[in-house]
Amino acid sequence: MNISLRQLFGRKPKSSSIAKQRLKLVITQDRLDVDDRFMTRLHHELAEVLAKYFEFSVNSVSMSLKQEGNSYVLVADIPYKKFHDVNARQ
Amino acid sequence: MGKVIVVTSGKGGVGKTTSTANLGTALALLGKTVVVVDADVGLRNLDIVMGLESRIVYTSMDVIEKQCELSKALVKDRRVDGLTLLAASQKNNKDDIQPEQMKTICDKLRSEHDFVLIDSPAGIERGFSNASAGADEAIVVTTPDVSAIRDADRIIGLLQHAGIEPINLVLNRFSPELVGNGSMMDQEDVLDILNIDLIGIVPEDTGVITSTNRGIPLVYEDASPGSQAYMRIARRLTGQRIPIPDLEQKGLLTNIVNWFRNR
Ligand SMILES: Nc1ncnc2c1ncn2[C@@H]1O[C@H](COP(=O)(O)OP(=O)(O)O)[C@@H](O)[C@H]1O
Ligand SMILES: [Mg+2]
Numbered sequence: 162m163n164i165s166l167r168q169l170f171g172r173k174p175k176s177s178s179i180a181k182q183r184l185k186l187v188i189t190q191d192r193l194d195v196d197d198r199f200m201t202r203l204h205h206e207l208a209e210v211l212a213k214y215f216e217f218s219v220n221s222v223s224m225s226l227k228q229e230g231n232s233y234v235l236v237a238d239i240p241y242k243k244f245h246d247v248n249a250r251q
Numbered sequence: 252m253g254k255v256i257v258v259t260s261g262k263g264g265v266g267k268t269t270s271t272a273n274l275g276t277a278l279a280l281l282g283k284t285v286v287v288v289d290a291d292v293g294l295r296n297l298d299i300v301m302g303l304e305s306r307i308v309y310t311s312m313d314v315i316e317k318q319c320e321l322s323k324a325l326v327k328d329r330r331v332d333g334l335t336l337l338a339a340s341q342k343n344n345k346d347d348i349q350p351e352q353m354k355t356i357c358d359k360l361r362s363e364h365d366f367v368l369i370d371s372p373a374g375i376e377r378g379f380s381n382a383s384a385g386a387d388e389a390i391v392v393t394t395p396d397v398s399a400i401r402d403a404d405r406i407i408g409l410l411q412h413a414g415i416e417p418i419n420l421v422l423n424r425f426s427p428e429l430v431g432n433g434s435m436m437d438q439e440d441v442l443d444i445l446n447i448d449l450i451g452i453v454p455e456d457t458g459v460i461t462s463t464n465r466g467i468p469l470v471y472e473d474a475s476p477g478s479q480a481y482m483r484i485a486r487r488l489t490g491q492r493i494p495i496p497d498l499e500q501k502g503l504l505t506n507i508v509n510w511f512r513n514r
Contacts, residue, residue, distance in 0.1 A: 176434050177437070177440065
């Protein structure tokens with residue numbers, strides 16, 4: 162019953178919540194005066210370090226700055242395939 | 252001593268001129284003495300929106316160049332007592348005026364009126380710094396879409412940096428229907444992002460377009476929702492405490508549909 166009604170009315174994420182979420186990110190970066198080059202550099206350098214520990218695809222890394230109350234948070238989403246065995250290397 | 256309030260936005264076309272014309276008229280209808288100032292040098296519009304375009308003789312440029320006295324440049328609106336317009340020059344550009352000169356004009360106008368409303372041009376450059384140079388307070392106008400809100404945030408940062416306070420938000424072209432079906436951000440979403448005080452919500456109203464066609468501000472039409480929204484904002488500007496009505500009057504069916512959609 163519930164499922165058929167849901168199918169009837171659709172269940173896409175509301176575009177207004179997507180708008181809000183995207184705005185929050187971009188405004189945080191605007192406020193911090195963060196330019197794109199800064200984020201790109203951070204992205205590359207962080208990936209370089211992380212590559213020593215994880216196997217992952219550089220293109221799948223997403224990074225953003227968020228504001229939570231009065232503080233800023235750097236959120237990185239890095240889907241990885243597996244850990245490198247760091248000890249075995251040494 | 253009155254207040255100088257700059258009406259600004261960052262993005263163009265969100266309703267600054269419409270809001271200046273209607274709030275200026277509404278304040279005069281409430282018995283206040285008001286001057287509305289067009290700060291959009293080179294792209295003046297406030298005169299035509301208010302229906303005063305055929306009566307402009309002098310502009311703020313003439314006052315700055317000492318071609319005429321400030322009081323002589325103010326065009327009296329004959330439909331209501333206490334309302335005048337100071338037009339912008341159409342043949343100059345924004346760099347022909349210095350922020351200091353705008354400030355001098357605002358200081359004089361403040362001493363002789365209850366409210367001085369300044370219609371700011373779009374953008375964050377010279378036009379904006381001229382428009383805000385003499386302002387005590389600000390009204391930021393935005394529509395509930397991503398680009399207008401992002402630009403509003405930039406402007407709010409600049410106003411705060413300039414020490415202009417309070418900064419009040421007018422949320423314009425709001426559609427309860429679109430909010431109801433999840434395609435438009437509501438006032439809480441917008442306030443959560445911009446973090447300033449809301450002074451009013453103006454609904455999408457075709458009356459705005461027809462009244463602009465005629466050159467008669469919407470606030471003369473008592474029944475229209477846009478007119479009532481502007482009248483309430485004007486009352487709030489005079490210090491009256493009037494709650495912001497919830498424009499989201501969803502019907503029962505819409506509520507049920509949304510409940511399933513949002514699960
Ligand atoms: N609440 C509203 N409902 C419908 N149309 C509106 C509303 N507010 C503004 N408009 C229309 O939007 C356009 C831009 O408004 P305007 O006041 O000139 O914006 P700005 O001065 O910020 O560039 C105009 O055509 C105006 O009639
Ligand atoms: Mg305008």
